[in-house]
Amino acid sequence: xxxxxxxxxxxxxxxxxxxxxxxxxxxxxxxxxxxxxxxxxxxxxxxxxxxxxxxxxxxxxxxxxxxxxxxxxxxxxxxxxxxxxxxxxxxxxxxxxxxxxxxxxxxxxxxxxxxxxxxxxxxxxxxxxxxxxxxxxxxxxxxxxxxxxxxxxxxxxxxxxxxxxxxxxxxxxxxxxxxxxxxxxxxxxxxxxxxxxxxxxxxxxxxxxxxxxxxxxxxxxxxxxxxxxxxxxxxxxxxxxxxxxxxxxxxxxxxxxxxxxxxxxxxxxxxxxxxxxxxxxxxxxxxxxxxxxxxxxxxxxxxxxxxxxxxxxxxxxxxxxxxxxxxxxxxxxxxxxxxx
Numbered sequence: 001x002x003x004x005x006x007x008x009x010x011x012x013x014x015x016x017x018x019x020x021x022x023x024x025x026x027x028x029x030x031x032x033x034x035x036x037x038x039x040x041x042x043x044x045x046x047x048x049x050x051x052x053x054x055x056x057x058x059x060x061x062x063x064x065x066x067x068x069x070x071x072x073x074x075x076x077x078x079x080x081x082x083x084x085x086x087x088x089x090x091x092x093x094x095x096x097x098x099x100x101x102x103x104x105x106x107x108x109x110x111x112x113x114x115x116x117x118x119x120x121x122x123x124x125x126x127x128x129x130x131x132x133x134x135x136x137x138x139x140x141x142x143x144x145x146x147x148x149x150x151x152x153x154x155x156x157x158x159x160x161x162x163x164x165x166x167x168x169x170x171x172x173x174x175x176x177x178x179x180x181x182x183x184x185x186x187x188x189x190x191x192x193x194x195x196x197x198x199x200x201x202x203x204x205x206x207x208x209x210x211x212x213x214x215x216x217x218x219x220x221x222x223x224x225x226x227x228x229x230x231x232x233x234x235x236x237x238x239x240x241x242x243x244x245x246x247x248x249x250x251x252x253x254x255x256x257x258x259x260x261x262x263x264x265x266x267x268x269x270x271x272x273x274x275x276x277x278x279x280x281x282x283x284x285x286x287x288x289x290x291x292x293x294x295x296x297x298x299x300x301x302x303x304x305x306x307x308x309x310x311x312x313x314x315x316x317x318x319x320x321x322x323x324x325x326x327x328x329x330x331x332x333x334x335x336x337x338x339x340x
Contacts, residue, residue, distance in 0.1 A: 023039070059075060077114030100223060124153060132161075153179055166194055222244045225241040
């Protein structure tokens with residue numbers, strides 16, 4: 001994706017096409033002419049959610065299905081400095097609320113990427129610049145929305161600031177991040193290259209006839225009540241959330257009891273179903289993934305052997321005593337007495 005394309009109606013989309021890529025563009029509708037704009041190339045088939053876009057903000061939202069188990073909600077964002085950061089983050093929060101609680105949206109991962117024009121030193125500790133006001137607002141937005149920011153180096157070397165950001169709600173969805181040189185001499189931002197991990201296997205589920213929590217209107221109500229309380233923490237919203245949570249928990253317990261009653265009938269005739277139940281209860285049917293971790297050299301590693309080496313080095317350093325910490329081991333003293 002490219003932001004600040006400076007495209008307008010005089011440039012035909014056919015002149016921007018690449019073979020085997022789906023092209024989507026959004027030119028600047030309001031604000032200073034000759035600047036802004038977003039251009040997106042997608043190799044996979046992408047569904048664009050234009051109903052989530054607002055005229056006042058330069059954003060685009062897509063659904064991209066990488067595999068049977070990984071369907072990503074991809075948000076492309078560009079916030080010019082003259083756009084109010086509170087209004088911009090409120091727009092993104094509304095989109096997140098809709099995607100997380102709406103019945104028509106089902107995603108394994110959320111990814112927000114783009115130029116946010118806000119620098120936060122918590123994400124780039126080695127920067128010589130302090131956190132800007134916009135960066136502080138964007139940092140609070142990420143924490144409030146339970147998103148993690150992954151870029152930790154200067155994307156605009158001229159000002160030593162990290163402005164081009166990648167937010168995710170699941171660390172395993174991004175395999176690696178790399179900063180590349182500027183696209184051309186007139187660009188002052190580095191290229192941020194992120195590789196999405198399409199090979200991750202999902203948690204294996206045991207097929208069963210059970211209450212479908214995802215389709216429950218009570219779950220939607222619970223999520224909406226939670227986000228409503230997060231945005232406006234008062235006693236009324238808190239009590240509403242607790243009441244809906246108790247109702248949902250009661251319905252879950254009823255569904256589980258019904259499920260186990262059905263299991264008890266089936267396992268009385270077939271031992272195989274008994275062992276299926278045991279393995280499912282012990283979690284033997286699921287696979288856990290270790291997300292990408294940082295090495296001692298501050299490098300994000302994602303390959304299994306690299307993660308194993310990092311963990312081995314960490315635990316070896318924690319469990320090895322320095323020579324100055326070694327104390328004399330007491331020696332047994334022989335006596336004439338014996339223990340009875």
